[in-house]
Amino acid sequence: EKRTRKSYEEKNKETQHHISQKLINIAIAKKSNLIASADVLTTSELLSLAEKVGPNIVALKTHIDIITDFDYEKTIVPLLEIAKRHDFLLMEDRKFADIGNTQELQYSYGIYRISSWADLVTSQVIGGYAAMEYFLNSGIVAILGMSSKGTLTDNHYRNEAEKIAIEHPNIIGGVCQNEISDSLLLFTPGVNLATAGDGKGQQYNTPEHVFKNLHSDFIIVGRGIYKADDAEKASLEYKIAGWNAYLASL
Ligand code: 5BU
Numbered sequence: 700e701k702r703t704r705k706s707y708e709e710k711n712k713e714t715q716h717h718i719s720q721k722l723i724n725i726a727i728a729k730k731s732n733l734i735a736s737a738d739v740l741t742t743s744e745l746l747s748l749a750e751k752v753g754p755n756i757v758a759l760k761t762h763i764d765i766i767t768d769f770d771y772e773k774t775i776v777p778l779l780e781i782a783k784r785h786d787f788l789l790m791e792d793r794k795f796a797d798i799g800n801t802q803e804l805q806y807s808y809g810i811y812r813i814s815s816w817a818d819l820v821t822s823q824v825i826g827g828y829a830a831m832e833y834f835l836n837s838g839i840v841a842i843l844g845m846s847s848k849g850t851l852t853d854n855h856y857r858n859e860a861e862k863i864a865i866e867h868p869n870i871i872g873g874v875c876q877n878e879i880s881d882s883l884l885l886f887t888p889g890v891n892l893a894t895a896g897d898g899k900g901q902q903y904n905t906p907e908h909v910f911k912n913l914h915s916d917f918i919i920v921g922r923g924i925y926k927a928d929d930a931e932k933a934s935l936e937y938k939i940a941g942w943n944a945y946l947a948s949l
Contacts, residue, residue: 701878701880702878710916711727715868716868718838719872722871722884725788730938732917732941733918733920733941734757734760734918735752735756735919735924736762736919736920736925737759737761738762738921739766740766741766741768745766746781749781752924753781753784755938756787758787759778759787759790760792760919761792775812788819789818790817790840791820792821793821794842795820795826796823796825799826799831799832806834813837821839823841825860839867840884840886841861841873841883842873843861843873843877844876845876847900848900848901848902857875872886872916873886884916885913886915886916887915889904890903890909891905891920891923905944906918906943906944909944911948914948923937
């Protein structure tokens with residue numbers, strides 16, 4: 700058994716990183732472990748989704764580089780205001796995968812200036828321990844295993860990547876479809892209540908599976924919410940399903 704089921708209160712006592720503490724405190728206050736993935740293509744869709752799901756989520760995950768009309772003042776400034784008002788964090792799913800110097804540049808420069816707004820960033824650890832030193836303002840969530848069919852993140856890769864994640868003080872957790880060390884928060888995407896796949900290699904599990912069998916801490920839901928007829932209602936359904944699955948797993 701790799702991982703024991705711990706409550707958010709227990710995790711809060713054990714974690715050192717201020718971003719983990721923030722995230723866990725929001726989870727406890729909102730009774731939510733839901734991260735909504737906002738894989739939409741325009742600023743207006745992004746802001747409108749954030750407004751609708753905001754009360755039900757602990758974080759909004761972005762792929763900021765798919766926003767076709769991105770403009771820092773019109774996209775990020777209002778998004779930060781919504782996040783503050785509804786009390787959720789911003790997680791940029793950039794999946795950095797380069798040498799430290801390049802990652803440092805990608806993190807702070809270009810039009811997105813991720814370092815100025817993202818509470819959490821995702822990063823591959825393929826570049827090694829030292830490449831993780833430069834995401835100074837954000838908690839890093841390391842990509843340990845992927846949900847897509849045929850992924851190369853096999854046992855060996857996951858174990859080596861996990862060692863870096865455990866050792867590195869800036870890494871607060873990992874994205875994985877397997878159990879990982881207790882010392883890391885576990886974020887699990889590939890969650891959908893209605894379907895088992897998307898026909899493009901994505902593989903879905905239920906909240907029950909990820910909390911009971913993986914002892915996950917946070918579920919990440921994209922199309923299950925933003926493609927629903929009523930995204931606000933869907934976010935509430937996933938929030939309740941996630942929280943009940945967490946309680947049942949304790
Ligand atoms: P979906 O619409 O719920 O399938 O979206 C899942 C999101 O999580 C999407 O933004 C992916 O980029 C992200 N993701 C994933 O699905 N699986 C993974 O293993 C990793 C990220 Br890492």
